[in-house]
Amino acid sequence: MNRLIARVQAAVDAAWKHESGLPEEASQMHGLMSMKVRHLLNNMCACPGTVYLEAGLWAGASLVAALAGNERNVRQAYGIDNWIDCSSGRGAKDLFARQRQQHLANYGNRLKVFDHDLFTFDVAKHIPEPVNVFYYDATHYRTTEGVLRFMDVLTDPCVIMVDDWQSYARYDVEAQWRKAESEGPCEVVKEWVLPSNKKDDAELWWCGFYVAILKRKQAAA
Secondary structure (H helix, E strand, C coil): CHHHHHHHHHHHHHHHCCCCCCCHHHHCCCCCCCHHHHHHHHHHCCCCCEEEEEECCCCCHHHHHHHCCCCCCEEEEEEEECCCCCCCHHHHHHHHHHHHHHHHHHHHHHEEEEECCCCCCCHHHHCCCCEEEEEECCCHHHHHHHHHCCHHHEEEEEEEEEECCCCCCCCCHHHHHHHHHHHCCEEEEEEEEECCCCCCECCCCECCEEEEEEEECCCCC
């Protein structure tokens, strides 16, 4: 566990300094995130044997940030979105397809993307391999439900990341996460709350960013 904590801390520290293996071209694609978030996503997938899951893809900037340059490290990656719950809708889906082809084509079958409603998705059927890095950036007013749906496919321990932590009155993402932690099978070992000073803070962590290491709760005696 101490090694994992040290690895996540190193990933966070490097991201603060805009350091990662993210290729320059991939770092410049349009997306609703700061450069620090991009570098952190990339750093978190830089460990050999990574199995990555991203819920909420939009135009693909975060998926590209996580995976580009990590072809030798990521064993399998999954992404889920139905592009209904975003204002740009079909345009975002088409842009995602182009960005995937441009930046992630080398992944082939090691990247599986599901066009599906997150809340009716058959997790056990489509994600057979335990996930050790999970990023949730989907329907924020249903964060509790969304996160809980994937708890059973996470490794023990696992790294989870949640976007829009400082919700600026739109959603209480932190409260929803705490509810998911309370109700779910996992508990937090260590967490990092990465701040923003305003909404869409390009200099810091956009709308706030959360990272945690989870482990399975011990069964009551």
